[in-house]
Amino acid sequence: MGKTRSAPTLNDVAKAAGVSTATVSRCLNSPKQVIESTRKRVMHAVESLGYTPNFAARVMAANRSFTIGAIIPTMDNAIFARGLQEFQDQLRESGYTLLVSSSAYDPDIEQEQIRALVARGADGLLLIGFARDAGIYKYLEQHQIPSLVAWSYDPTMPRPSVGFSNTDAMGELAQRVISVGHRRIAMISGKTQGNDRAQSRVEGVKQAMADNDLDADALTLIETTYDIEKGADAFRQLMDVRPRPTAVICGNDVLAAGALREAHRLSIQIPDQVSITGFDDIELAEIVSPALTTVHVPHREMGRKAALELIAMVEGKSEGRSICINTRLVIRHSLAAAPDLS
Amino acid sequence: MGKTRSAPTLNDVAKAAGVSTATVSRCLNSPKQVIESTRKRVMHAVESLGYTPNFAARVMAANRSFTIGAIIPTMDNAIFARGLQEFQDQLRESGYTLLVSSSAYDPDIEQEQIRALVARGADGLLLIGFARDAGIYKYLEQHQIPSLVAWSYDPTMPRPSVGFSNTDAMGELAQRVISVGHRRIAMISGKTQGNDRAQSRVEGVKQAMADNDLDADALTLIETTYDIEKGADAFRQLMDVRPRPTAVICGNDVLAAGALREAHRLSIQIPDQVSITGFDDIELAEIVSPALTTVHVPHREMGRKAALELIAMVEGKSEGRSICINTRLVIRHSLAAAPDLS
DNA sequence: ATTATGAATGTAAGCGCTTACAAATATGTT
DNA sequence: AACATATTTGTAAGCGCTTACATTCATAAT
Known part of the structure; x- marks a missing residue:
């Protein structure tokens, strides 16, 4: 009051x-x-x-808030946490404050949050991934709010992004899976609807399959929300598929951890009977047993570079460049040669 | 610009x-x-x-922002994520927007963030734990910003809180550890400096020891930051203590997961040789093997109730009540009878 | 028809701050 | 000493919105 x-x-x-x-x-x-x-x-x-x-007054008078907003899909797991923490630290050093809100992967909520942040005078916005309503981009333009996409990288897009090619990164991992002999491959993906990262990762797997003369359309694919439980559920379903897949590629480490847990319950030996892979290389990946073969994403580096670039944009020192971050395969025990290869 | x-x-x-x-x-x-x-x-x-x-203008003119701020110690792990997500969802339903910032467990940064949020017109604030400079509380009073403490519960405190008694919850767990025969108990705690939750948990363990005629001062205690790595480091140190403890009580699941990982590396059998316990019951706890015996904290319930109460305070419908959330022990495989008991 | 009553709208005074511009003061030059 | 120039400070006009109060208009009661 x-x-x-x-x-x-x-x-x-x-x-x-x-x-x-x-x-x-x-x-x-x-x-x-x-x-x-x-x-x-x-x-x-x-x-x-x-x-x-009084900030409201200051913002109104100066038309400048030294505040950066970030809208992430969820705070509920570690995927965005690490990169964001670094993003915030970097902003702080440069005198900016970060305000975060989460959209629960819901485009409407995201839109609402974006407006809330802009209306509150955010000088710039960090957005996750490219996929969103064109109206939002128009809105940002009208208000002349610089925005930067992270967790994705696509230089062909009209807007700047700091991240990595989800397609290539997952492609590389899938290539490895195939190289060690797997032919019957299944995938547990995040919901691809409105999520370009998830889409690209599926794409990466399919591309690798095609490159190796496998029928990409035959990829057994389950889409689900990024939940350990859901990963477990999906894995159980996949284990009922005949012929049973020998490798399950997961859209991220959380899903993979769920798959792993379910494998334990079903007494399916990982990686002897089935290989499982993750994506992100969050701490979880190293803790589960067997430890996850996954794609390491340098979240901190991404957060830092995103902060620097966005600040440059806000201060008019950059038009918005796209920056590519290099991911790398991390081979741990959850991936082994296909069992029926011998 | x-x-x-x-x-x-x-x-x-x-x-x-x-x-x-x-x-x-x-x-x-x-x-x-x-x-x-x-x-x-x-x-x-x-x-x-x-x-x-334009929000700045609206806030200034109406002196009301429908924005709630939350300052959490870190976004870097799952401890606060779940409760906060629910907190936000509940706020949304009531027409409020949540803005989050993280303090990296640094009191100065926290203070700065609190001021930033208040200056930005936050109608109310969610704070984690009680321990902070008195000046900040005075500042909040001066600005007449209602604030609610979460993740702690202490009806004797002058300010309202929604949470649980960290002392009692940890005490109950420690009691169980002692009940199954452990006498040589060690603890890996988060930094207690300026962290009343960590302090209370240590207190809980000591109290349980005292209740069972064990010398609470003899508790081998390592304080460290809440990091998997640090938990691992601490565990290694503890395993060098002679006589070696038979049970390691960890301040939270993250530390426990680190301890568990280190045990694997050291080829120490958990729980046969040493028992390990966690706190929070985040997803991690169920995924590691052996799964962690821990204290389940109903984070969602806490988030929801905190939101409702804080809104009531902001809208002048409540003076700020304290609400106690019930935790419960979750017994999983990482705790077993003390080996040398037989 | 006249007036009381209430609903819909307009007027204008702030909210607390920044900043262009003006005024005052200090410093340096010749 | 007189002036030009630079430095420090003050004045006051907004920034975009809300809201108390005044005004207008429609409706109903007399």
Whole structure:
């Protein structure tokens, strides 16, 4: 309800220090413009009144907030956490504050959150992946809010992105799976609807299959939400498919962890009977047993570079370049040669 | 730089619709106050201009933002993710937007984030744990910002909290550990400095020991940051202690997972040689093998109740009650009888 | 027809801050 | 000493919105 009522304002400080509001404002924003003696007096008044500037007012007057917004699909697992933490740290160093909200993978909520952040004066936005309504991009343009896509990289897109090629990264992993002899391959993917990362990863698998004269259309594919439980469910389903797949490629480590857990329950030996792979190389991947063969994504590097680039865009120093981050295969025990190859 | 420059304002809409700004404002905020015909006209203008209200201005004028802020210690692991997701969902349903920031367990950063959120017009704040500088609480009072502590519960504190007694919950677990015969107990705790949850958990263990005529001061205690790696490091150290502890109680599941991993590496059989326990019951706990005996915290319930209570406070319907959430022991395979008990 | 009543709309005063511009003061030059 | 120039400070006009209050208009009661 009533909030700032009793909080001191710029005016109060000005009076207390016996100067004009302009001088106080300058003390706070460009101290070198005001002479030491008065600055001291002003700062003292600020201290003793416990004054904090009202951001809404500042944003409105200056049309600048030093705030960056990020909308991520979920906070519910570690996928975005690490990269975002680094993103925030980098922003902080440059004097920006990060505000995060999550969309629960729902495009409508995402749109709402984007508007909320823009309306709140965000100077720039970090978005995950490219896929979203064109109207949103138009909206951002109208408000002249620079935005940067992360967790994806596609230089052919009109908007800048910092990330990696999900297709290539997953392709490389699938190639490895095929190289060690697997022919009957199944995949547990995240929902591809409105999720270009998930789409590209499926694409990567299919491409690798095609490259090796396997019928990509024969890929047994289950789409599900990114949940351990769901990964487990999907794995169980896949184990009923005949002929049974010898390798299950998962859209990320969370799904793979679920698959692994279900394999334990079903007493299916991993990797002797079935190989399982993940994607992301979050901590989870190393902890499960057998440890997951996966694609390592340098989340921290991505977060840092995204922050730097977005700041450059916000400050008008960059038009928005796309930056490619290199992923690499991490071979651990969950992948082995296909059993029936011998 | 210049952002909202070309975006339409209330004034533009008013002109386009041939009404006053007051009417447009009313259309947007209390539609029933304006007659159907004009409302239609106004809404049409809003649509065709692609108007979105400027939040900074709205906040400043109305002194109300429908925004709730949350400052969590870290986004880097799952501990807070789940509860926060539910918190956000509940807020959304009630028409509030959640803005999150993370403090990296640093009190100074936390303070800065709190100020940032308040300055940005947050109507209320969710804080994790009680321990923080008194100045911050004074600041919140001065600005009349309701705040709610979560992940802790202590009815004796002057401020409302939604959570559980970390002492009791951990005490119950420790009691169980002792009951199955363990006498040489070690603990890997999170940094207790400025973290009342960590402190209370240590307290819980000590209390349980004292209750069972064990020397609580003899508890071998390692404090570390909440990292899998650190948990592993600490476990290695503990295994060098002589006489070697038979049970390692960890401050949370993340540390326990690290301990477990290290045990694997050291070829120490869990739970045959050493028992390990966690806290939180995040997904990780069930995935590692052996699965962790831990304390289940109903994060979702906590998130939901926290949201409801905080909204009530913001809307002046509650003075701020404290709500206790029940935790429960989850016994899995990582805890067994002490080996040398026989 | 006149007036009381209530609903719909308009008017305009802020909300707390930044910043262009003006004024005052200090510094340096000749 | 007189002036040009640079530095420091003040003045006041917004930024886009909400809302108390005033006004207008429609309806109903007399």
